Amino acid sequence: MEVFVVKTAGFCFGVKRAINMAYDAAKETSNEIYTLGPIIHNPQVVSKLEESKIYAKKNIDDIKNGTVIIRSHGVELKEMKEAKNKNLNIIDATCPFVKKAQEHAEELSRDGYFVVVVGEKEHPEVKSIVSYVDKNAVVLESAIDVKKLSRVKKLGIVAQTTQSIENLQAIVSECLKKAGELKVFNTICNATFVRQTESTGLASKVDCMIVVGGKNSANTNRLAEVCKKIQPNTYHIETKAELKSEWFEGVKKVGITAGASTPNWIIDEVVKAIKNINC
Amino acid sequence: MEVFVVKTAGFCFGVKRAINMAYDAAKETSNEIYTLGPIIHNPQVVSKLEESKIYAKKNIDDIKNGTVIIRSHGVELKEMKEAKNKNLNIIDATCPFVKKAQEHAEELSRDGYFVVVVGEKEHPEVKSIVSYVDKNAVVLESAIDVKKLSRVKKLGIVAQTTQSIENLQAIVSECLKKAGELKVFNTICNATFVRQTESTGLASKVDCMIVVGGKNSANTNRLAEVCKKIQPNTYHIETKAELKSEWFEGVKKVGITAGASTPNWIIDEVVKAIKNINC
Structure with missing residues (x-):
């Protein structure tokens, strides 16, 4: 069985940067430090960080003092303000691309546009972007949602950085009637776009596709979704423990890709485990 | 044979306004007056205007003095300047929607956007819009043309007022990758949009569709095009003289629509002629 791994699988620039910032912060102090929500959407990495006394806290209320790291996908403006009011030592590990989306949303709102955020309503990144809009903003997940919009004079659009370009295109297209x-600020991160393109490219050439990454990771879920469209024999796993030998029966070529929050060591373990499956 | 006429067929606001301005101007003087190019794209109306001593001239060089009427679909900025330099009495009958498209193109250019005009390269309206762009502008006729664009930081889009929303959507969609x-300023004139929607709606309910209007009229050509997609038995004529009885053999319901530059008297003549055909 031949195994192919997508070149751009795994940690993106923003995730690498956030993890490094967390470890650097841990080196500076012997106290516990906190991240506001999981620093990235990968449970295995979050567990590993606890070995260095870096703990994820759900709410800003759970952090009384010390150092707080702002996770890669950003926090809401009010949480940021609260952290400042509490005089916490803030280390802002918000991905620079998410920061750009926040800034563009703020700018559109200031310039009188009704703001549409293309993304998943409940995702923390989307909530953080929305929080930068002064007046009402609306989150749209798909082109069908555009129908419920009223006609406005000026409409401004930003996207969750991990959206697919096809979804942004479909929503922008419908918004033209509104x-x-x-x-439109196309705030889709280029790494996401390239990873999606390379992954679907590989998916079309193999008999089975494995997508590795957190089940709570938006970009990994979307990666699995786009690969499954090309290769129905696609499976989304977090670690090698979930692999099932029956997936590989009669399979000659396996493709592997991974989300932006999946560390190399997990990908390596999956590759090794698949190579050991006898088919 | 039942005959149905689209409610919005015929003269639009901008055309009515231009024609009225021309006749008003003729009342003020006993001299010849001129339009720079045909005032609207309907040869029969242009001939009728000659009875009131209103003549279409191709170039500004052909007009030495007196009154010049700027046609409904606008002229290039350099022609406008030349008319001013010649101290001609200028009556600007540019359709206010075309004027908006010119102004938006100028604004986008001033604000540092690379300007795309969605429309027909050789159409005078498009040429007039392009002339308001300070630097280079590019005219795109269809989504395939977007491929040849280089990536830029800021891209601004306006549309010829008679474009179909579907073509604008397709081009905007591709431009998102660039x-x-x-x-985007959606400068498609609402009357065009409504007329297209009502005409295709009627086309789907009849056995034969007649589209009346100048063969040099962009909006009439497009109207015929969208109707033909729905009802292959669609014919584009300028006057009743072109009607052929064989088009109506076995036809129970006929639909009639007309471009924005088609006067009511021509539509009425066509309706009457069709009613007199025995099938």
């Missing part, structure tokens, strides 16, 4: 003026 | 920031 406003005389449309301003 | 720039981080996209600003």
Whole structure:
């Protein structure tokens, strides 16, 4: 069985940066330090960070003092303000691309646009972007959602960084009927776009596709979704423990990809485990 | 044979306004007056205007003095300047929606956007819009043309007022891959949009569709095009003289629509002629 791994699988620039910032912060102090929510959407990495006394806390209320790391996918403006009011030592590990999306949303709102955020309503990144909009903003998950919008004069659009370009295109297209003026910041992260393109490219050439990454990771879920469209024999796992030998029966070529929050060591373990499966 | 006429067939606001301005101007003087190019794209109306001593001239060089009427679909900025330099009495009958498209193109250019005009390269309206762009502008006729664009930071889009929303959507969609920031002014005239929607709606309910209007009229050509997609038995004529009885053999329901530059008297003549055909 031949095994192929997508070149861009695994940690992206923003995730690498956030993890490094967390470890660097841990080196500076012997006290516990905290991240506001999991620093990245990978349970295995979050557990590993606890060995260095870096703990994820759900709410800003759970952090009384010391150092707080702002996770890679950002926090809401009010949480940021609260952290400042509490005089916490803030280390902002928000991915620079998410920061850009927050800034563009703020700018559109200031310039009088009705703001649409293309993304998943409940995702922390989307909530953080929305929080930067002064007035009402609406989150749209798919083109069908555009129907419920009223006509406005000026409509501004930003996207969750891990959205697929196809979904952004479909929503922008429908929004053209809803406003005389449309301003779109394509805030989809290029790494996400390239990873999706390379992964679907590989998916079309293999008999089975394995997508590795947190089940709570938006970009990994979307990666599994786009690969499954090309290769129905696609499975999304967090670790090698979930692999099932029956997936590989009669399979000659396996493709492996991984989300932006999946560390190399987990990918390596999966590759090794698949190579040991006898088919 | 039942005959149905689309409610929005015929003269639009901008055309009515231009024609009225021309006749009003003729009342003020006993001299010849001129339009720069045909005032609207309907040869029969242009001939009728000659009875009131209103003549279409191809170039500004052909007009030495007196009154010049700027046609409904606008002229290039350099022609407008030349008319001013010649101290001609300028009556600007540019359709206010075309004027908006010119102004938005100028604004986008001033704000540092690379300007795309969605429309027909050789159409005078498109040429007039392009002339308001300070730097280079590119005219795109269909989504395939987007491929040849280089990536830019800021891309601004305006549309010829008679474009179909579907073509604008397709081009905007592809342009999303070409720039981080996209600003679109949907300058498609609402009357065009409503007329297209009502006409295709009627086309789906009849056995034969007649589209009346100038063969040089962009909006009439497009109207015929969208109707033909729904009802292959669609014919584009300028006047009743072109009607052929064989089109109506076995036909129970006929639909009639007309472009924005088609006067009511021509539509009425066509309706009457069809009613007189025995099938």
